[in-house]
Amino acid sequence: CLDGNGKHDLSMTRAQTMTLALQTLREAAGDNVFIIGCGCPIGPAIGMVDGMRVSADTGPTWNPSFPLPWWDNSTLPCLRAMIRNSLTRACLSHRFFLNDPDCLLLGTSTDLTEAEVISAATIISMTGGMLLLSDDILKLSPERFEIVSKISPISRAVGRPLDLHCSYDNSIPSLLQLWCSEETHDTVAYETESLCSIRTGELRNCVSVCAGLGRWTIVSLSNWLEVDAVVSAPFSSLLYDASAETGLPPSSSSHHENTGYHVFAFWSSKYVWVPASKRSTHNRQSNTSSQKLSKRLGPHESEIFHIKPVNSSKAQYIGSDLHYTCGHEVESFEQMLEQGEGSSNYVAITIKQGSAARSGKIFMYIPVANSATKFSARIDEAPLEVKVVARIPSSSSSSSPPAAGQLAGCVIRVRCEFEKASNLRPPALPRIKVTWS
DSSP states (O other): OOOTTTOSSTTSOHHHHHHHHHHHHHHHHOTTSOOEESSOOHHHHTTTOSEEEOSOOOOSSSSOOTTSOTTOTTTSSSHHHHHHHHHHTGGGBTTTBEEEOOOBOOOTTSSOOHHHHHHHHHHHHHTTOOOOBOSOGGGSOHHHHHHHHTTOSOOSOOOEESSTTTOTTSSSOOEEEEEEESTTTTTSOTTTSOTTOOOOGGGGGEEEOOTTSOEEEEEEEEEOSSSOEEEEEEHHHHSOOHHHHHOOOOOTTSOSSOOOEEEEETTTTEEEEEOGGGGOOSSTTOOOGGGEEEEEEOTTEEEEEEEEEOOTTSOEEEEESSOTTSSTTEEEEEEEOOOSTTOOOEEEEEEOTTGGGSOEEEEEEEOOSOTTOOEEEEETTEEEEEEEEEEEEOTTOOOSSOOTTOEEEEEEEEEEOGGGOTTOOTTOOOEEEEEEO
8 A cells, every 4th residue: 555655665765666666567568568658757767668758748839838838948848848858868869768759740730830840850850769640640731741751761860969068049959960871781770670779889870771872961950049040060060970980981972083062951952062172171260151051041940951972983862852861762773884975874763662652853963074965764664854953063173164074963853753653563663764865
């Protein structure tokens, strides 16, 4: 029976009592039952639960709404409190349990703006925790459903806050970093890895992708202010040196001719080429805007950027608007590059079934020296729209746009309409083939 302070054994401390209760639950449930600690003290639950709520309750508003005091935005139900705790406790995920950041609210019955919903999706996906939905999916608008489809499935890579102790408003980090690598495909098996697997070292921050995609950095920028703001970070600090951190060999996709970097903004689906000279940091005291990755963001808005070194000698997959990792959606990436007149050049991309459930855009770099090169793309023998969105000058070229014979390659955008592959049935996957002459 309960007596006194509610404990049967009054000699036990509160922590000992909590630990005993959790041990009893764990033993009774067994190893095949997924237990989430919601509102549970974090310390005693380590090793006892599979998932743990690490944030305050989310809510239908950015700050607490009436009758709650709007000024207490740290612990009371609201989206700001959910995002703040999810970022500051991201380091716990896949170390002690799977982080539960609370639900992603997608319904239009809330007062959340489109930018705030996308920011919530960005933080949930970049911190690699659980993805929980509480809305009636059948009642979601196509635009809101597309948001969650672009972050599902969640990678188990955990983003690293780069400004945890120096964020501009001293409370919520605005920079998160992941990295992707083809070299870890056998080490970090995305599909076969246990949901609650424990990750250690730098591979906690790594998204494993298929062979041929190379290695690159993912960075999210967020503006948590109530007004528009330019959010920026030194370009050099965003580039992740996986070789130095993990001992992996230098990436085969690394640039060899100082040709610059591909920068792709995922949510806005925009591409820009950054010359290597623009991010030179020979003068460490220099603080010019050309040395920063920056974007003007609206209140509570976020963007995910992918930064990949240009390899002027190979075709490269830059990204898509299908999945936030710009890599998980690809089952395979093949290329055939030949020299000489009449050569057969192509790139073939096989898209995973889940990502092929909707249309989207794919961006690729093709190493061609002729700016008049014609590109074509097909899926299941049906033509797709192809557009050149950028021309990359060679490392020896200083002209912009590049002069004839000084072109390293072109960046193309392929509009993928997977419904054209109408005769495909699982397990067959859509295959996009790009050719040029």
